[in-house]
Amino acid sequence: MWERKVLTVLLIVNLAITPGCWSKKELNELAVVMALGIDTHENGYAVSAQVLNSSETGSKKGGSMGSLPVVTYKSVGKTIPDALQRMLSMAPRMPYLSHVRVLVFGEDLARLGVSDVLDYISRNHQLRTDFFMLVAKNGKASDILEVVTPFEYVPANSLYSSILISQKKWAATGKVTLQQFVTELKRSGSDPVLSGVQLNGSLAEAQSLENVKQISPSTLLQHTGLGVFKGDRLVGWLGEPPSKAVNYVLNRVDNTAGYISCPDGGIVGFAVNRADTSLDVTLNSKGIPEFSAELEIEADVNAVQCPIDISQPAVIDELEKDIEDKYNTNISKHIGLVQQRYGSDVFGFGEVLHRKYPDVWKKYRDHWGESFKTMNIRVDADVAIRRIGSIIQPINQKVDEP
Known part of the structure; x- marks a missing residue:
């Protein structure tokens, strides 16, 4: 019984000294x-x-x-x-x-x-x-x-x-x-x-x-x-193209759109619905870091403005290769632009080197901005076309009459 009374007294004392909404703001x-x-x-x-x-x-x-x-x-x-x-x-x-x-x-x-x-x-x-x-x-x-x-x-x-x-x-x-x-x-x-x-x-x-x-x-x-x-x-x-390249390397692309040129004129448009990028670094025979950015991209065909038969697997394979070539060329070009113009490692390649080869990083960290300008960076894109839309042939495709 006395324990209950003590507990009651403690609760009352606690309530008396505990402030209410002391920091409230109306x-x-x-x-x-x-x-x-x-x-x-x-x-x-x-x-x-x-x-x-x-x-x-x-x-x-x-x-x-x-x-x-x-x-x-x-x-x-x-x-x-x-x-x-x-x-x-x-x-x-x-x-x-x-x-x-x-x-x-x-x-x-x-x-x-x-x-x-x-x-x-x-x-x-x-x-x-x-x-x-x-x-x-x-x-x-x-x-x-x-x-x-x-x-x-x-x-x-x-x-x-x-x-x-x-x-x-x-x-x-x-x-x-x-x-x-x-x-x-x-x-x-x-x-x-x-x-x-x-x-x-x-x-x-x-x-x-x-x-x-x-x-x-x-x-x-x-x-x-x-x-x-x-x-x-x-x-x-x-600008827009190099900004997209930066976001691809930083693995910050969810969805976007692009296009490639057809061999005989016209274009094929595609929509990216998944893009994952992984960065890595290796040391060459001289102990110099060499970096790589590997992209895995899933895309859908969303526009066909040239006379190609996208019902053929070989045509799809060719489209995938053309898109890969475009990514490899453009992203490599824009990485080089950032390297040479700004010497700013907005891609985080230095962090990749720091994590994998901390002892090597110590040689570069005090002058990484200048060293980054000379680093070799390889881009390798792997593109998979998942869907080609609700129709197969282009609307302007000529139909062979019987």
Whole structure:
């Protein structure tokens, strides 16, 4: 009996000294930040915060006051937290960063280096690590966050969704999170990449709700390939074909499309529905590393615009070989382009060497950027065509009359 009384007393005491929701924050006290933009400034950093306008998000027709679903606040500070604090002179609520979907760097800042920014971003306990990071190509991050977008009512959600779908179906962009970027930045023998985004149209028109009330919006956001980093600094840009090559080597291609030329004119289109890449390294007779990238690709024929008989196994075999040759040629060419132009190992070949031959890696790690330019890299693609579609012969194929 006495044990029960003691337990009761302990429970009462425990309840008395245990705080309740000591860290609670009411929604009407917070400015929920959906996207952050960071640019360089002569006085430090220019920070843009796209804040959810909670009073307007409940209506798809512009809200009770006819305003937009988000508000973008801008401020300047010596550090990122300093700029966010200064934002309180304009924003009526405390910025809340736990729901950030997208972080955009201005190109000028990215070329100077993003380590100092990432220090704050990684250190802040509010920020999660699953948001996507982008670079504003040829522009400022603040401009990107001022564009009113179609389909998604909140522009940050539009950016987030467009990265997902373009990376999955197009293969020329990349969904890079904070954790992934920092891992590649700190890992020995690799350099990171980030997707680029730019304005396609006029900024003045992009800021108005009228922009998305047209059948053809005057201004849209457009993803523009990959930005190549060397360490924490942006050193250049890759167009669509080399960006796809990088993603193939990094094993980040889910689906995409391509085509090859027919011997007698015309083209055959194909859709990639699986792509796996494995990297390896061997040492030649002189002890110099030689790398290989082996691709296994499954594809479907989705367009035949030349007179071939794809019902014949020999024709399918020839198509597979032609596609393999195209992959081997193009990916080898674009790997060489990155090697010679940037000396940046965005493919992670140095990490492969580090894992397999750690003693050899020690000879190269201090000057890997220069050594990488001279490394021999072989590409070997193995393509299997799985399906040829609902019809066999091309529609324009001539039929032999009896």
